[in-house]
Amino acid sequence: MSNVLLTLNAGSSNLKFSVYELPDLIPAEHGKIEFDREHHNPLEKSLEDLITHIEENHGHRTIKMIGHRLVHGGEEFVQPIRLDDAITDKLRELIPLAPLHLPAELSAVEFIAGHYSDIPQVACFDTAFHATQSPLYKLFALPRSLAREGVLRYGFHGLSYHYISTVIEQHVLAEHREKLVVAHLGNGASMCAMKGGKSVTTTMGFTALDGLMMGTRCGELDAGVVLYLAQAKQLDISQIETLLYKQSGLLGVSEISSDVRELEASNDERAKEALELFCFRAAQKLAGLIPALNGIDGIIFTGGIGENSALVRAKIIENLQWLGAAIDTDKNQLNQTQIHAASSQLGIYVIPTNEEWMLAKQTLTTIGEQF
């Protein structure tokens, strides 16, 4: 018999979960469930099966609390919060800010509130870590009336950045800690400029489409291209959305794959060009963050690509030689924590992120240990 904490990350077609034993947050199980699309309530059915599996298949575990990753907290939700009906209603008002993700995430919250009302639930927001940014860096150069209604640069990957900020002291040399750029490079990718462990600015803006080139997303784009797609090519909004979110990035440019492993293994010129562009754009966006830090002491790579692709790290740093950045080839190949060359003027690090653990930690802190 053990007490556990469950973390949930509900996507549009899958549900990622992790189970941690309380009170020490010992990882017990994690996985991803693809929805059964045949079922009329696929997410709800998956949740029910998951909770039954956790509580019954492993010697009577009791789920004491559930932490949800919510992609958007808007301007108001800048801390993890215990959920109740009133807060869930307020969060529903944020759906226009994240229509692709929030509906499924909130459906999971509501299903659990309805069927397992004795389990306390906490929402942890991917935007919250960026609440420390100055109002100036949140503005788009658009009419101010839009900013007043919430069209602002929010930034995402907050759980990942928050986790990294908690392990900087453990892994990063004192002289590299103050002005850091953290590069979270996964299927989704962004960078965060951190000063003293706090977010100063980030490459993602109003949605998770902005900034770096990604697996299937375009990243920063001349808004005129969107007008061209609509006016000259007569694409409708959902076609444009699919093109920008699912058919662009590494996949769109290579016409082969969104997966860096496959592109690295390919001899096709398009695969090489897609990787070159990814790394050039990453260096370019990294350089764009430096004015907000007024300098840079170090770079931390994280996320599936950042943690594993020596080639991508080396190419990004190659584009930053002018900054005095230099990589130690052997250490880089081995994915070591410190990969800067002795001659490098900035520290370069590889630190695995752990968004699930951060979610669990925030949930436990919010509910408290008196469960």
Ligand code: ADP
């Ligand atoms: P998500 O953003 O979905 O959480 P991850 O952070 O897990 O994704 O990153 C997934 C990506 O990491 C894969 O698509 C792949 O491109 C890359 N990746 C994972 N392992 C390796 C590896 N050994 N070498 C190069 N790239 C890798």
